[in-house]
Amino acid sequence: MAPARSHHFALETTREVPRLMKQRLAQALEARAKGTGWVAWHWAVSPAEVLRAFGIHTFMVEYHAGYLAARGEVTPYLEEAEARGFPRDACSLHKVCLGHSLLGAQANIPDPDFLLAATSCDSTAKALFPLADHFSVPYYLIDLPSNIRAGDGTQVEEFRVKYYAAQLAELVERLEALTGRPLPEGALAQTFGLADRAYQLWGEVNQMRRAVPCPMGATDDTAALGVLMNFPGTPEGVAYMERLRDEVAERVRTGQGVITDERHRFLWLGPSITYDLALFNYFEELGAVLVKCELDYLYSGIYAGRLDAANPLESMARKQIAHLYNGVSENRVELVRRLVQEFQADGVIFYCNWFCRLLGGTQRAIKEAVSADYGVPLLVIEGDCVDPRSYTGDRVRSSIEDFIDMLG
Amino acid sequence: MAVPNSVKKFALETTSGVSRLMKEYALRARKARDEDGAKICWHWAVNHAEILRAFNIYPFMVELHSGFLSAKGEIVKYLELAEGWGFSRDACTLHRACLGHSLAGEEAMLPNPDMLVCTTSCDSTAKALFPVADHFKVPYYIVDLPWNVQAAEGPAVQEHRVRYYQQQLEDLISFLEKNTGETLDQERLRESFRQANRLHYAWQDIYKLKANSPCPMGGKDEVVATGVLMQLAGDRQGADFMERLRDEVAERVARGQGVIENEQHRILWLGPYIAYDLALFDHFEDLGAVVVKAELDQMFAGIYGGNLDPDNPLESFARKHISYMYNGVYENRIELARRVVRDLKIDGIVYMCAFFCHLLGGAQRAIKDAMSEEFGVPTMVIDVDNVDPRSYNPDMMRSRIEDFLEMLG
Numbered sequence: 001m002a003p004a005r006s007h008h009f010a011l012e013t014t015r016e017v018p019r020l021m022k023q024r025l026a027q028a029l030e031a032r033a034k035g036t037g038w039v040a041w042h043w044a045v046s047p048a049e050v051l052r053a054f055g056i057h058t059f060m061v062e063y064h065a066g067y068l069a070a071r072g073e074v075t076p077y078l079e080e081a082e083a084r085g086f087p088r089d090a091c092s093l094h095k096v097c098l099g100h101s102l103l104g105a106q107a108n109i110p111d112p113d114f115l116l117a118a119t120s121c122d123s124t125a126k127a128l129f130p131l132a133d134h135f136s137v138p139y140y141l142i143d144l145p146s147n148i149r150a151g152d153g154t155q156v157e158e159f160r161v162k163y164y165a166a167q168l169a170e171l172v173e174r175l176e177a178l179t180g181r182p183l184p185e186g187a188l189a190q191t192f193g194l195a196d197r198a199y200q201l202w203g204e205v206n207q208m209r210r211a212v213p214c215p216m217g218a219t220d221d222t223a224a225l226g227v228l229m230n231f232p233g234t235p236e237g238v239a240y241m242e243r244l245r246d247e248v249a250e251r252v253r254t255g256q257g258v259i260t261d262e263r264h265r266f267l268w269l270g271p272s273i274t275y276d277l278a279l280f281n282y283f284e285e286l287g288a289v290l291v292k293c294e295l296d297y298l299y300s301g302i303y304a305g306r307l308d309a310a311n312p313l314e315s316m317a318r319k320q321i322a323h324l325y326n327g328v329s330e331n332r333v334e335l336v337r338r339l340v341q342e343f344q345a346d347g348v349i350f351y352c353n354w355f356c357r358l359l360g361g362t363q364r365a366i367k368e369a370v371s372a373d374y375g376v377p378l379l380v381i382e383g384d385c386v387d388p389r390s391y392t393g394d395r396v397r398s399s400i401e402d403f404i405d406m407l408g
Numbered sequence: 409m410a411v412p413n414s415v416k417k418f419a420l421e422t423t424s425g426v427s428r429l430m431k432e433y434a435l436r437a438r439k440a441r442d443e444d445g446a447k448i449c450w451h452w453a454v455n456h457a458e459i460l461r462a463f464n465i466y467p468f469m470v471e472l473h474s475g476f477l478s479a480k481g482e483i484v485k486y487l488e489l490a491e492g493w494g495f496s497r498d499a500c501t502l503h504r505a506c507l508g509h510s511l512a513g514e515e516a517m518l519p520n521p522d523m524l525v526c527t528t529s530c531d532s533t534a535k536a537l538f539p540v541a542d543h544f545k546v547p548y549y550i551v552d553l554p555w556n557v558q559a560a561e562g563p564a565v566q567e568h569r570v571r572y573y574q575q576q577l578e579d580l581i582s583f584l585e586k587n588t589g590e591t592l593d594q595e596r597l598r599e600s601f602r603q604a605n606r607l608h609y610a611w612q613d614i615y616k617l618k619a620n621s622p623c624p625m626g627g628k629d630e631v632v633a634t635g636v637l638m639q640l641a642g643d644r645q646g647a648d649f650m651e652r653l654r655d656e657v658a659e660r661v662a663r664g665q666g667v668i669e670n671e672q673h674r675i676l677w678l679g680p681y682i683a684y685d686l687a688l689f690d691h692f693e694d695l696g697a698v699v700v701k702a703e704l705d706q707m708f709a710g711i712y713g714g715n716l717d718p719d720n721p722l723e724s725f726a727r728k729h730i731s732y733m734y735n736g737v738y739e740n741r742i743e744l745a746r747r748v749v750r751d752l753k754i755d756g757i758v759y760m761c762a763f764f765c766h767l768l769g770g771a772q773r774a775i776k777d778a779m780s781e782e783f784g785v786p787t788m789v790i791d792v793d794n795v796d797p798r799s800y801n802p803d804m805m806r807s808r809i810e811d812f813l814e815m816l817g
Contacts, residue, residue, distance in 0.1 A: 086773070146552040163572045
């Protein structure tokens with residue numbers, strides 16, 4: 001177990017995130033107390049915007065697991081889930097959520113009235129069923145088609161889009177039954193419009209991060225990602241992204257980088273090590289900035305395509321099917337190629353998350369692609385993104401030092 | 409590291425012939441490839457062999473081959489090769505072994521492929537296909553297997569999922585036509601399905617015969633016979649084999665001949681086998697217990713998921729695949745276990761939780777609770793890798809089995 005190290009943000013706006021999360025929790029609890037609102041838990045790859053269109057308060061279980069890990073509180077929950085028979089080599093994010101629920105803990109996440117998941121990885125549905133049993137609440141499981149051919153949202157084959165969109169229509173029916181009222185007219189269009197606006201703002205932020213020196217690094221990226229995960233289709237999400245965009249623009253205008261002497265620009269692929277976010281700051285101490293992470297592309301859809309308020313179900317289907325981790329490796333490789341080029345990255349860090357079948361397995365393909373196409377080296381770090389029990393922070397730091405020394 | 413895989417001889421004469429049957433199949437494939445332009449297709453576990461055989465194609469299942477290498481004690485060098493190449497140590501061992509074996513450039517029982525076909529049956533499968541496709545520079549086809557979201561068997565699978573899958577089967581046939589230069593022969597497809605049904609029905613007969621006490625055929629014989637289900641569906645020689653096996657099992661029942669003389673316990677084995685320690689099945693028998701039934705064969709032919717219809721091949725195939733027991737909600741797998749416990753008078757369950765397999769793992773608690781509550785049958789969970797022997801302790805495993813059987817009384 002690593003000693004706790006504290007991290008720091010470069011931007012004012014990212015320091016607002018904990019307050020936003022607390023407000024969101026308070027709103028959900030208040031609505032529940034008044035009997036006027038529902039709470040849904042959803043898993044990482046699921047169309048939370050549809051829940052929002054019904055005014056349902058959404059909470060993403062993987063984000064919550066990361067939050068607990070960042071606070072150093074995750075181990076009792078992992079141990080509880082393992083003691084109840086969930087395998088040690090199962091997804092740690094899901095194990096945390098299960099253990100947390102079984103222990104009746106409520107930190108930052110109210111009990112659910114509804115569960116929404118997609119078959120985005122082998123683990124997701126297996127984590128859903130015990131929770132549905134435990135809370136005795138209804139759930140909807142969307143079968144996410146695999147994106148068999150390389151290509152973004154526009155390239156997804158029609159029959160896969162129809163298969164997914166039909167399930168979205170069924171989800172709407174289920175939510176109407178849950179809430180006891182029909183989907184309010186125009187609600188989908190309004191929610192999807194807000195969601196698209198937030199994603200476009202995030203796209204603008206990323207566009208500006210190409211500047212040298214880079215105005216916003218991975219620590220701030222990770223915090224802002226929480227807003228993408230938890231505020232889809234809400235005015236609060238849009239307002240936050242506008243503030244973030246403005247602050248980043250101001251930093252670019254004044255030439256203010258994450259560090260003053262930026263010698264290396266790296267990409268971080270895979271999830272962050274939530275219990276050691278200070279690791280991102282360590283790169284900065286060595287003159288390197290993690291100019292871009294990758295996980296946000298699950299939500300912002302810059303690669304997969306935009307949500308369309310006029311055609312919500314089909315656009316959602318295309319966005320979800322074409323997310324970078326779904327289907328052939330070529331989609332992810334192509335995204336990384338673009339990022340290396342656009343962000344002028346001279347190194348790539350691939351965090352290979354133990355026991356994650358969805359994100360792992362492509363490191364060799366990406367390594368070869370960025371090396372052959374751009375001469376950019378890749379460092380693989382293996383570990384668990386929320387379980388600190390086998391982590392040695394010093395060893396990871398040592399391999400980063402070697403990597404940066406090698407770059408010269 | 410495991411003890412050498414020194415199993416006692418098989419209980420049945422017919423299963424002793426599996427090794428020869430497999431070798432002959434590999435020889436047939438090579439001969440047909442060299443002399444008749446036949447194609448070799450590697451496929452992953454949830455496979456389409458019955459459709460491939462409608463063409464001049466010889467299918468080979470990569471996971472079976474990994475199990476074969478493991479059983480022969482030859483797998484570690486291939487695992488290390490794949491890991492050195494950059495395939496994660498926590499990735500599926502069966503697929504890692506296949507990649508390592510491919511990179512090593514050795515043929516063993518597996519002729520090099522002309523094409524690859526897999527389904528998205530687990531997260532690992534497609535990721536294992538790409539490096540193999542790159543290495544051999546061969547075309548591939550991936551079939552996206554819809555999730556069986558509701559507990560539904562064969563005919564009860566929802567229509568839109570069946571249509572989604574069936575459309576891809578038609579596309580698969582176009583892929584096969586393109587890569588063989590042949591046009592689908594409908595009669596050859598029906599014949600392949602008929603042969604597959606002969607194989608599957610004979611296997612289902614054996615299942616029923618196993619209800620007898622003493623049990624005429626145990627886990628070790630079942631494991632090798634499952635290899636035939638994996639490799640020879642749609643092939644006449646595979647069907648002939650399984651009917652011979654059924655006849656031998658029936659004769660043993662008629663004579664009252666069991667796997668052991670004094671059968672005190674009847675065990676159900678869930679999950680994959682420990683391929684490098686098949687002798688473990690003998691240890692059960694030494695202690696008066698017979699592993700009456702395993703579960704893995706039910707992926708291919710069994711009592712859950714429905715049967716093929718030669719006159720409606722693609723739809724029946726789609727329904728069978730979608731509703732196989734590991735695909736979708738736990739209830740499918742629990743229902744299968746329920747039927748086996750009831751039909752075969754099981755009094756103890758071993759749940760093999762294969763490290764790093766997110767497809768088969770994760771259901772142990774649900775199954776354990778269901779079997780305990782409904783039948784009072786206890787479950788022992790063992791965590792181990794099914795083909796990688798590097799972290800295995802055979803003595804500890806035997807000791808746990810002894811404790812479990814003692815607890816059964």
